Amino acid sequence: MKSRRLTALAAAMTAATLIAACSSGTNSGSGSGDNKTLTIASVDQGSIEKVVEAFKAANPGITVNLTTSGADQYQQQIRTQLSSGTAPDVMTVWPGNGNPGATYVIAKPGYLLDLSDQPWAAKLPDAFKKVAQYEGKTYNAVFGLNGIGVVYNDDAMRKAGLTAPGTWTDLLAFCKAAAGKGTPAFALGIQDNWVTQLVLYSLVATTVYSGDRDFDTKMANGQATFAGSPWTTAMAKYQEMDKTGCFQKDPLGTSYEASQTLAATGKTLGIIQGNWIISLLKQKNPDGRFTMKALPATDDAASFIMPAAAGAGYGINAQAKNKDLALKFVTYVMSPEGMKLFNETQGSLPTLPEAGTTVDPGLTELTTFVKDNRTVPFMDQLWPNAKVQQTMLSGLQEIFSKQATSAEVLSKMDEDYKTGS
Amino acid sequence: MTLDVKERLPARAAAVPRRRQFGAPPWWFVVPALLLFAFVVLVPSARGVYYAFTDWDGLDPQLSFIGLDNFTAMADDPDALQAIWHTLLIAVAITVIQNGIGLLLALGVNTAIKSRNFLRVLLFAPAVITPIVTAYLWRNLLGPDGAVNSLLSTVGLESWQQNWLGDPDLALWMVVLVVVWQFAGYSMVIFLAGLQSVPREIYEAAAIDGSGPVRRFWSIIRPLLAPAITINLMLSIIGGIKLFDQVYALTGGGPGHATDTISTLIYKDAFTLGEFGYSIALAVVLTAIVAVVSAGQYAVLSRNEKAAS
Numbered sequence A: 001m002k003s004r005r006l007t008a009l010a011a012a013m014t015a016a017t018l019i020a021a022c023s024s025g026t027n028s029g030s031g032s033g034d035n036k037t038l039t040i041a042s043v044d045q046g047s048i049e050k051v052v053e054a055f056k057a058a059n060p061g062i063t064v065n066l067t068t069s070g071a072d073q074y075q076q077q078i079r080t081q082l083s084s085g086t087a088p089d090v091m092t093v094w095p096g097n098g099n100p101g102a103t104y105v106i107a108k109p110g111y112l113l114d115l116s117d118q119p120w121a122a123k124l125p126d127a128f129k130k131v132a133q134y135e136g137k138t139y140n141a142v143f144g145l146n147g148i149g150v151v152y153n154d155d156a157m158r159k160a161g162l163t164a165p166g167t168w169t170d171l172l173a174f175c176k177a178a179a180g181k182g183t184p185a186f187a188l189g190i191q192d193n194w195v196t197q198l199v200l201y202s203l204v205a206t207t208v209y210s211g212d213r214d215f216d217t218k219m220a221n222g223q224a225t226f227a228g229s230p231w232t233t234a235m236a237k238y239q240e241m242d243k244t245g246c247f248q249k250d251p252l253g254t255s256y257e258a259s260q261t262l263a264a265t266g267k268t269l270g271i272i273q274g275n276w277i278i279s280l281l282k283q284k285n286p287d288g289r290f291t292m293k294a295l296p297a298t299d300d301a302a303s304f305i306m307p308a309a310a311g312a313g314y315g316i317n318a319q320a321k322n323k324d325l326a327l328k329f330v331t332y333v334m335s336p337e338g339m340k341l342f343n344e345t346q347g348s349l350p351t352l353p354e355a356g357t358t359v360d361p362g363l364t365e366l367t368t369f370v371k372d373n374r375t376v377p378f379m380d381q382l383w384p385n386a387k388v389q390q391t392m393l394s395g396l397q398e399i400f401s402k403q404a405t406s407a408e409v410l411s412k413m414d415e416d417y418k419t420g421s
Numbered sequence B: 001m002t003l004d005v006k007e008r009l010p011a012r013a014a015a016v017p018r019r020r021q022f023g024a025p026p027w028w029f030v031v032p033a034l035l036l037f038a039f040v041v042l043v044p045s046a047r048g049v050y051y052a053f054t055d056w057d058g059l060d061p062q063l064s065f066i067g068l069d070n071f072t073a074m075a076d077d078p079d080a081l082q083a084i085w086h087t088l089l090i091a092v093a094i095t096v097i098q099n100g101i102g103l104l105l106a107l108g109v110n111t112a113i114k115s116r117n118f119l120r121v122l123l124f125a126p127a128v129i130t131p132i133v134t135a136y137l138w139r140n141l142l143g144p145d146g147a148v149n150s151l152l153s154t155v156g157l158e159s160w161q162q163n164w165l166g167d168p169d170l171a172l173w174m175v176v177l178v179v180v181w182q183f184a185g186y187s188m189v190i191f192l193a194g195l196q197s198v199p200r201e202i203y204e205a206a207a208i209d210g211s212g213p214v215r216r217f218w219s220i221i222r223p224l225l226a227p228a229i230t231i232n233l234m235l236s237i238i239g240g241i242k243l244f245d246q247v248y249a250l251t252g253g254g255p256g257h258a259t260d261t262i263s264t265l266i267y268k269d270a271f272t273l274g275e276f277g278y279s280i281a282l283a284v285v286l287t288a289i290v291a292v293v294s295a296g297q298y299a300v301l302s303r304n305e306k307a308a309s
Helices: A003-022 A048-058 A072-082 A103-107 A121-123 A127-133 A154-160 A169-182 A191-209 A215-220 A229-243 A258-264 A277-284 A323-334 A336-346 A360-373 A386-400 A405-420 B004-014 B017-024 B025-053 B071-075 B078-109 B115-129 B131-141 B147-154 B168-196 B200-208 B213-224 B226-241 B245-250 B262-272 B276-308
Strands: A037-042 A062-067 A090-093 A146-151 A270-274 A290-293 A305-311 A313-318
Touching: A037 A072, A037 A169, A037 A323, A037 A336, A048 A062, A048 A336, A048 B213, A072 A090, A072 A386, A072 B262, A090 A146, A090 A323, A103 A313, A121 B017, A127 A305, A127 B078, A146 A154, A146 A191, A146 A277, A146 A336, A146 A360, A169 A229, A191 A229, A191 A258, A191 A305, A191 A386, A229 A386, A229 A405, A258 A270, A258 A277, A270 A277, A277 B131, A290 A360, A313 A323, A313 B017, A386 A405, A386 B262, B025 B276, B071 B078, B071 B276, B078 B115, B078 B168, B078 B226, B078 B262, B078 B276, B131 B147, B131 B168, B131 B245, B168 B226, B168 B245, B213 B226, B213 B276, B226 B276, B245 B262, B262 B276
Parallel strands: A037 A062, A037 A090
Antiparallel strands: A090 A313, A146 A270, A146 A290, A146 A305
16 A cells, blocks of 8 residues: 555656656756857867967957867767757867767757858868868868878987888888887877777878779769778788788787877887877977878879868857857957967967968978878768768777778778768 | 663653654655655656657757667667677676675685784775776786786796787776776675674684584575675676776777677767667666666575575
8 A cells, every 4th residue: 555655656756857857948048148258168178278368368358168178078068068058159060070079960950150251261272161061051160280191200210220111112111120120110009999090091091092082972972882992902001011010019909198108209110190199299208309201002102192181170059158259269260370379289280371380390291292282181071970980990990809801891881881971 | 870871761661652652654754855866867767768769869959759770770780789798798707706806805804814904904995996097007007018018027927918908808808807806895895794793603613513614604604694795796796787987998898899888889879979869778778687687686695695594
């Protein structure tokens, strides 16, 4: 008797609270409504702070509530905030598609403000426009450009008496010579699975895109596949590099962090990474000098292409509490002054030529490649969903640990690609 | 003075017939607690379960009801099946090894050895560290040039060096190792509490009657320790099935999917792939597994407990 009464009570309570919870609705716009406060959420830890300081100095009397977090955590929280109406005014948005915080993903349900009428939007070079836009409208203020290549530790190279290889054949000989001297050529920290893609992208840029600049369009139209394209060549070359001893021992047990230490302290001659690694290497070895070059993927140096793409930029919340100030901030980021500051603290290249950014001398080759239009965006930015990349990342770990073959991984990527967005 | 109190107590008890005066507490006393529980746990969970039957991407307010599709998709998803297998394997391994070691430690520090208090503190210490810190610590120790491999090379056992976290055959066991390292002391404390409630007289009487240590353990300590065993097994199996932090920090589920558990897969599917519906369906399955396993285990253990007492 007693327990039945309790059950009934519990049911009644649940129903009551359920109704209460449902009727509370989404009560957005809880802000105080003053026009002096701007809220920003960002993943640019270490660089956005300086930009915000400069922005505040240029606009006395305003308050900026800035929160920064790592990409994983950010992507998780921004979705919750957007769907519950509590997102900040300005937020990090990744270019293109293929990750949960990307322009296509967030612009599609209407969460981003259309920025097409901003003066910088028309000035963006085509390669960036493509990934800053969704259905022809610009939503993402992309301010920085990043590239992937081989970053050599100049001192370690001098000590080993070796010079940077210029062709694929040279590269393999270089790896053998380096390993013979007890300092392997490249540090590879693929315990963190996102690192696995960097060598592959460097190889794919040349092997796939030098022969076919329209590969992405063909993929989108179903006229090409990963498994039936030179992606297979790139995969094979990645494994050949591993077999030749291009990497230090146990890459799968080595973290991103540990790989930086290896390259910074000259335990390896270099590392295949993005240009952002240079400032991280200099933190670990302030006296070190580092130079970035394209990874030679074939024996025809004239055909080399480097992966280079817009890094994460900023979008404005369509429901921003302070739209004017948000626009002002984004305009500042895209101004020569703001962009230069952002690029220089971050070690990235500018997306607008007029910024006048002083580029690290180690990045001269990347700058030349960008100028000569010898770059392709990071492959995943034009993939239809996030799954393709995740399959590739864990697939590469499986290839390295002999749990899968590259043919299996590529056909699985094709399957995921076909499931669409 | 003391006499006074002693005299007064029974007198008061007799004067106030406690039972009749207060009775059992009225049923509606539970209302505030139940209300809070319903609001914080029941309702959100029930609302959450609804999304397991949708294709919600965590962002788009427009979602459609797709029935059991998420659950049938799981049967065709090798990653999910593998994760369920890993989860059960890890849970069983942790339960057996952690409690085995915990019991041995408890028996050890329950003896009269001199440093027993110091040892108790030392052995329990890892349990107070946050799991994520422990995992990062071990991630460094188990690296290719980490302390473990360095130690092996120092003592001349180079051939024993391994790629501990990068080898798919070893990585899962390293996860088990780290969890056991951290929580064996926790099991020990619970066993120790149980052991200390075993009356010394019974133990001594048995010794005088000529029973050996094994016999004494099996016939006296084990039955009297039954409640502690129940609690320890329940805690470690539930903890093992829900394991997330240690796996995520140690291996991130890798290499490939070699150490993915249901929890890490839930996280990845939701926050990396944006497949919230599917991920919530996985969470529902995880809840069901925890419920079934712990209910089954509780039934068996409490029957044993009764039989033992």
